[in-house]
Amino acid sequence: MRIGIDVLALGELDRLHTRPWFRRFVYTADELALAESFGEGRTREFLAGRFAAKEAVLKVLGTGCGSGLTPRQIRVVRDGRSAPQVRLTGPAARRAAEIGVSGLTVSIAHKGEYVVAVALGHRHEDRADDPAAAGDAVTRLAGAALEEIAKRESAYDQRPE
Template structure:
């Protein structure tokens, strides 16, 4: 016997700040755990900021839908079993798989909105005569059932970066690059002997090139920088250490995190040739770069140091 409460619409709401996911969406384990293949394929073709907005919107929508199902996060349904796909007219459509398909009501609608760095999602579900566990018919995927939700690895900032694995299951080395340079007097560009920020970006470009040479045997083509932040001035006589780390790999794109630190600093006030070793490296610039490599070069079997491709 069903009651009016059983037939009432269920509403779920979730609000998310995009900055909460900025680092997580560059981690392959989080992408595999949280998003369906269709969602990741769509995100791959977007620029850095738009990609973050898209994935944050989908994540908020999944949280709202889980509330419609009467579940909390990690309570029996994996987020990737809920697929929120865009449609040609813009309104998203929800598809369920695995455990989510067994619990979903016949009709679920979702709306996603963005404002600056905040995304909000509202989901509404209308149960059928059999309640929320009723057969959802054609909206259920015919793909094989995926495993129930599993807890993701710890996101502690003190933990080492997640290891990559090749298609054969063995652990692959993390791909990094490093440069140390002294800034010469001839590179002063602004008043006060300030060095142009483009000098640091040229270092970053060389590091990204080294990354793709190591992974793909090709210099690649730098497509864009995201989240470029200048944190401290650079002057002639400073020593700069720049580091790069490959954080995401798709069929054609490589995403690289970059940081530059000042480790030695000139001290013109203490003498014409005075300098000092800093007690701790000082961050001067950080950025994320996306570079594109030719498809013919992406066979990891021929790369000098193959790394696992995100799947």
């Protein structure tokens, strides 16, 4: 099993999201269409969550944005219950096969101005495990990361100047 995590403040992407080239580089047409169906605040949160999920998956793949991989090759779609599901295309799919990753579980969590995404890359031998349990574990890890961020931010805010 391989793990990737990404945390960002929502405002980190605000300027980049105004640039059409960035949106085309990171998101698929389906992801952008779904995002545009929301109100402005929810669109911002949704796209930040998708970006964090793609970054977490790139970490699972062990490349980051490099070696011919781009975030757009990682589609984050919704399952029947609106939970995020990952679909890899092109070089991202080939990289997953190279390292033996046969499936991905991802969780995206939002808290205030922060978003965290955790991705687990499953190998064939991991598939015997309960997929629902893997999803629950990813969700707990994402929640714990957000709680730690909130705790540290609170401690930072309470420091004397």
